[in-house]
Amino acid sequence: xxxxxxxxxxxxxxxxxxxxxxxxxxxxxxxxxxxxxxxxxxxxxxxxxxxxxxxxxxxxxxxxxxxxxxxxxxxxxxxxxxxxxxxxxxxxxxxxxxxxxxxxxxxxxxxxxxxxxxxxxxxxxxxxxxxxxxxxxxxxxxxxxxxxxxxxxxxxxxxxxxxxxxxxxxxxxxxxxxxxxxxxxxxxxxxxxxxxxxxxxxxxxxxxxxxxxxxxxxxxxxxxxxxxxxxxxxxxxxxxxxxxxxxxxxxxxxxxxxxxxxxxxxxxxxxxxxxxxxxxxxxxxxxxxxxxxxxxxxxxx
Numbered sequence: 068x069x070x071x072x073x074x075x076x077x078x079x080x081x082x083x084x085x086x087x088x089x090x091x092x093x094x095x096x097x098x099x100x101x102x103x104x105x106x107x108x109x110x111x112x113x114x115x116x117x118x119x120x121x122x123x124x125x126x127x128x129x130x131x132x133x134x135x136x137x138x139x140x141x142x143x144x145x146x147x148x149x150x151x152x153x154x155x156x157x158x159x160x161x162x163x164x165x166x167x168x169x170x171x172x173x174x175x176x177x178x179x180x181x182x183x184x185x186x187x188x189x190x191x192x193x194x195x196x197x198x199x200x201x202x203x204x205x206x207x208x209x210x211x212x213x214x215x216x217x218x219x220x221x222x223x224x225x226x227x228x229x230x231x232x233x234x235x236x237x238x239x240x241x242x243x244x245x246x247x248x249x250x251x252x253x254x255x256x257x258x259x260x261x262x263x264x265x266x267x268x269x270x271x272x273x274x275x276x277x278x279x280x281x282x283x284x285x286x287x288x289x290x291x292x293x294x295x296x297x298x299x300x301x302x303x304x305x306x307x308x309x310x311x312x313x314x315x316x317x318x319x320x321x322x323x324x325x326x327x328x329x330x331x332x333x334x335x336x337x338x339x340x341x342x343x344x345x346x347x348x349x350x351x352x353x354x355x356x357x358x359x360x361x362x363x364x365x366x367x368x
Contacts, residue, residue, distance in 0.1 A: 102131025
């Protein structure tokens with residue numbers, strides 16, 4: 068079996084990544100508590116490759132085959148976002164497109180603040196609450212992850228620990244990540260140059276209003292498939308819209324390029340594909356908010 072590529076990040080933490088396919092690269096940032104293999108298990112990576120692009124899928128520090136530090140300081144100072152920039156440096160990429168989901172999108176948004184080499188980005192499963200993530204959420208998730216006897220847990224904490232055990236994850240490393248502010252944003256987003264599409268389900272209220280997040284970014288629109296946080300990546304419109312945004316083509320599950328997409332001016336609808344869900348500029352969509360839940364994020368089942 069071929070060895071999985073790895074490199075020493077800015078602080079020499081070992082980060083593993085895979086490169087698949089050929090063509091211009093798309094850097095994939097995975098959700099919690101998964102690792103980079105979630106992009107293959109959901110079929111998104113294969114769809115991107117079928118559309119003529121290559122993928123770079125890295126395991127976030129603390130996850131998968133990357134190093135799993137147990138010290139919260141190893142995740143502070145936007146270390147996860149700095150790993151992404153270090154990987155772009157390591158691969159000597161002059162420009163790259165980026166896609167993330169959930170926590171991967173949170174980290175990806177920080178990368179957009181820091182790295183002008185990102186040309187286009189798709190941020191899935193996020194809303195405006197990520198800009199100031201409630202510390203109560205981080206504290207509860209970290210406590211559930213650090214619990215030495217997971218059998219005493221109930222509800223979301225119990226299911227989260229069971230899922231991590233099935234995935235072979237390290238709850239101590241993940242607890243350290245949640246203990247630290249694993250992502251923080253500096254100032255505003257007016258300087259972000261990337262063209263951004265946010266894909267958040269109409270039933271997904273885990274991280275607030277995606278339209279409000281879109282309004283913070285100079286070049287961004289939102290697509291709302293008929294899904295919740297757990298099901299969005301598995302819905303066919305997720306890969307379709309992601310590929311359409313990153314390639315400038317309308318993509319169907321069969322892999323065909325149906326027509327050229329007109330990006331339009333800032334804030335305009337990006338395409339007219341007849342896919343379930345709504346693809347609207349911020350000014351045309353207002354969603355009520357449920358208020359912040361301090362339950363652990365309901366990521367992919």
